[in-house]
Amino acid sequence: MTATSEGPAPEAPLVEHHVLEYPGGYTRSLGPALSAFFTGLRDGRLVGARTADGRVVVPPAEHDPRTAAPLGEWVEVGPAGTVTAWTWVANPKPGKHHLSGPFGFALVRPDGADTALVGVVDAGVPEVMSVGMRVAPRWARVRTGTIHDLEAWVPLADGAAPAPAPPNEAPEVGEEPVTRIVCPIRLEYEINAGIAPSRYLRGLAQRRIIGQRARDSDHVYVPPRGSDPMTGAPTEIEVEVGQTGTVTTFCITNIAGLSELAPPIPYVTAQVLLDGAATPWFGLVTGCDPTEVRMGMRVRAVWSEQAAPDARTLVGFEPTGEPDAPYEHWKDYA
Amino acid sequence: MGAVRTAVIGVGQTKHTAARHDVTMAGLVREAVLEALEDAGLDFADIDAVVVGKAPDTFEGVVMPELALADALGAVGKPLLRVHTAGSVGGSTAIVAAKHVMAGVADRVLVVAFEKQSESNATWGLTIPMPFTPPLVAGAGGYFAPLIRAYIRRSGAPSHIGHLVAVKDRLNALRNPKAHLHLPDITLEQVAESLLLWEPLRYLDTCPSSDGAMALVLASERAARSAPGPAAWVHGTAMRSEPTMFARRDQVNPQAGRDCAAAVYRQAGIGDPRRDLDCAEVYVPFSWYEPMWLENLGFCAPGEGWRLTEAGVTGFDGEIPWNPSGGVLSSNPIGASGLIRFGEAAQQVRGRAGGYQVPIRRGRALGHAYGGGSQFFAMWVVGAEPPA
Numbered sequence: 066m067t068a069t070s071e072g073p074a075p076e077a078p079l080v081e082h083h084v085l086e087y088p089g090g091y092t093r094s095l096g097p098a099l100s101a102f103f104t105g106l107r108d109g110r111l112v113g114a115r116t117a118d119g120r121v122v123v124p125p126a127e128h129d130p131r132t133a134a135p136l137g138e139w140v141e142v143g144p145a146g147t148v149t150a151w152t153w154v155a156n157p158k159p160g161k162h163h164l165s166g167p168f169g170f171a172l173v174r175p176d177g178a179d180t181a182l183v184g185v186v187d188a189g190v191p192e193v194m195s196v197g198m199r200v201a202p203r204w205a206r207v208r209t210g211t212i213h214d215l216e217a218w219v220p221l222a223d224g225a226a227p228a229p230a231p232p233n234e235a236p237e238v239g240e241e242p243v244t245r246i247v248c249p250i251r252l253e254y255e256i257n258a259g260i261a262p263s264r265y266l267r268g269l270a271q272r273r274i275i276g277q278r279a280r281d282s283d284h285v286y287v288p289p290r291g292s293d294p295m296t297g298a299p300t301e302i303e304v305e306v307g308q309t310g311t312v313t314t315f316c317i318t319n320i321a322g323l324s325e326l327a328p329p330i331p332y333v334t335a336q337v338l339l340d341g342a343a344t345p346w347f348g349l350v351t352g353c354d355p356t357e358v359r360m361g362m363r364v365r366a367v368w369s370e371q372a373a374p375d376a377r378t379l380v381g382f383e384p385t386g387e388p389d390a391p392y393e394h395w396k397d398y399a
Numbered sequence: 400m401g402a403v404r405t406a407v408i409g410v411g412q413t414k415h416t417a418a419r420h421d422v423t424m425a426g427l428v429r430e431a432v433l434e435a436l437e438d439a440g441l442d443f444a445d446i447d448a449v450v451v452g453k454a455p456d457t458f459e460g461v462v463m464p465e466l467a468l469a470d471a472l473g474a475v476g477k478p479l480l481r482v483h484t485a486g487s488v489g490g491s492t493a494i495v496a497a498k499h500v501m502a503g504v505a506d507r508v509l510v511v512a513f514e515k516q517s518e519s520n521a522t523w524g525l526t527i528p529m530p531f532t533p534p535l536v537a538g539a540g541g542y543f544a545p546l547i548r549a550y551i552r553r554s555g556a557p558s559h560i561g562h563l564v565a566v567k568d569r570l571n572a573l574r575n576p577k578a579h580l581h582l583p584d585i586t587l588e589q590v591a592e593s594l595l596l597w598e599p600l601r602y603l604d605t606c607p608s609s610d611g612a613m614a615l616v617l618a619s620e621r622a623a624r625s626a627p628g629p630a631a632w633v634h635g636t637a638m639r640s641e642p643t644m645f646a647r648r649d650q651v652n653p654q655a656g657r658d659c660a661a662a663v664y665r666q667a668g669i670g671d672p673r674r675d676l677d678c679a680e681v682y683v684p685f686s687w688y689e690p691m692w693l694e695n696l697g698f699c700a701p702g703e704g705w706r707l708t709e710a711g712v713t714g715f716d717g718e719i720p721w722n723p724s725g726g727v728l729s730s731n732p733i734g735a736s737g738l739i740r741f742g743e744a745a746q747q748v749r750g751r752a753g754g755y756q757v758p759i760r761r762g763r764a765l766g767h768a769y770g771g772g773s774q775f776f777a778m779w780v781v782g783a784e785p786p787a
Contacts, residue, residue: 083530085457087523091459093423093518094421094422094423094517094518095423096423096426099423126470127426127470127471133471133472133473244420245420256529256531258530262531266531279646282646284645284646293645295642295645295646313549314549315545316540316544316548316598317595317598318541318597319594319595319597319598320522320541320597321537326533326534327534327535327537334535335545343646344646348535360548360552376531376533392552397647398647399546399650
């Protein structure tokens with residue numbers, strides 16, 4: 066274990082692009098109101114709900130916004146409507162907007178409704194847009210009971226009647242109500258590892274395990290977070306810990322995770338108290354049959370062939386073959 | 400000026416089940432809320448504030464679900480607050496609501512917690528892949544199984560102790576029509592032979608994944624006196640938390656849990672929980688957490704919890720029944736599970752627990768919840784009589 070007197074050199078933290086997305090997409094059980102709405106969209110109709118005071122809200126609310134009473138009277142509205150507010154998107158972004166040319170975002174109040182829906186208006190140029198503008202739906206030819214069944218709103222000449230929805234070309238869409246939908250939700254962002262974890266990850270690329278020591282004690286934290294969780298004080302003293310350690314406890318996992326990066330089952334994950342560290346490192350035990358892993362077993366680091374500033378560079382730990390460490394040495398580190 | 404005396408005057412919950420494809424999240428919470436309001440003899444118009452709890456947004460992929468639920472909860476024009484403390488959230492939600500009443504800012508508060516886990520997969524939602532970290536933990540079991548192994552090593556408990564809890568809580572659930580799992584034929588052998596998921600945890604040692612909601616109506620003493628049914632009086636509330644990782648952190652018997660229990664017992668005047676309580680509804684998501692929490696909550700000395708479980712002390716007819724409702728091992732809509740514990744403790748002291756009612760002699764019960772990596776703790780003690 067070697068300590069350096071200087072603090073870590075300032076270096077830009079590592080940043081990784083990350084996508085958070087539930088495989089297959091979240092489902093939504095629609096209940097009576099939204100089932101009526103999405104079934105309507107599939108069939109080329111706009112459906113709202115009548116509230117206790119006689120207003121019509123669209124999309125239909127399940128419960129009255131004023132009285133909290135359940136609503137159950139579904140009302141067909143529109144399909145033509147009036148723009149009540151709008152803004153213009155001059156430079157649509159591929160993948161962000163579903164129209165490729167410039168368009169308007171607008172609130173559209175369908176005829177017969179007392180509330181407005183948010184939607185896109187495929188108007189070509191902003192000069193066409195105005196509050197009070199008449200619009201009609203452009204229905205998708207393939208409609209499956211999603212919000213995309215109403216592809217866009219298009220300008221409607223004063224006094225003109227909106228065109229009916231074209232026949233649905235979706236294969237295998239029956240007459241049954243739509244009761245569940247899949248909601249594709251995707252969060253894409255840059256995650257900053259932070260200064261101290263970045264030092265740790267860059268150390269891994271050199272096959273070194275770098276922790277940080279608390280200011281007021283001999284506790285060495287691996288991986289470091291930049292502060293002592295017991296005091297909140299910064300941990301400025303960098304320490305390289307040993308590449309051997311002791312398994313304090315472990316689990317044999319027989320259930321597949323939902324990440325394609327997860328190891329094949331069964332696999333062993335352990336808390337490994339590295340020689341010189343005060344907190345156990347969590348990760349894989351390899352190099353032996355899962356049934357041979359035991360508490361107190363001595364292990365050494367296994368490195369990936371590819372050295373990168375990434376936690377996967379430290380693949381895990383394998384048995385050293387040394388005698389097991391006595392219980393008293395590690396019992397407080399489970 | 401002291402705190403306003405506070406009571407539970409209404410309790411309602413859904414029939415918990417694997418998937419409620421027939422209702423929205425709003426429809427699900429309404430079932431619990433309407434039952435609680437009816438129990439309290441109230442309507443939405445009588446409610447001053449609404450507090451909502453649920454666990455991570457990764458379960459349903461809805462951020463700020465409370466906003467979408469405002470009309471279903473009759474919260475339009477009222478204070479509406481969402482609480483989130485991982486698995487302990489149901490407990491902290493009840494405590495946040497109780498403090499509205501104790502502080503004198505509301506007379507009647509509606510509390511609701513829910514989870515609709517069927518909209519995704521809880522194993523994924525609890526352990527989402529993250530950058531810089533290999534995806535090695537599959538679900539909560541992957542996190543807690545090593546701690547259970549450490550407990551077994553530390554206490555010398557025989558391997559069947561967990562299975563005893565798995566059977567006991569499932570048999571208790573047969574008395575509770577709202578419980579998710581009803582396994583009338585469950586045996587120790589069946590648990591011991593069930594699939595090994597996260598050694599040493601087997602399939603039947605593990606809680607189910609449920610859709611469900613729980614609701615309470617909390618009231619000031621003045622409002623509670625005019626309630627049609629009995630009240631469960633709040634005698635103490637406490638929350639504590641600690642970091643996931645620090646030097647010599649005792650994850651098996653966490654400091655935050657011990658401190659939280661000590662604080663709630665002090666407020667409620669509980670000297671010995673085993674002697675002074677009639678029952679406890681404790682968050683036991685994996686069977687072994689009963690002996691572990693028996694020690695953490697001071698029902699016995701460290702290392703002795705498994706002996707209480709083995710001797711049947713926590714059984715339905717035991718000296719201090721734990722989870723007479725069937726507990727988290729029988730129903731686990733995660734965001735609601737803590738509030739179910741708090742609400743079931745209230746039902747016991749109200750004498751409203753039906754088929755799983757235990758004798759109320761000392762007049763008090765404990766509700767408990769924990770969450771995260773055993774980081775968040777929330778507890779309350781409720782009583783049949785108002786606090787002195």
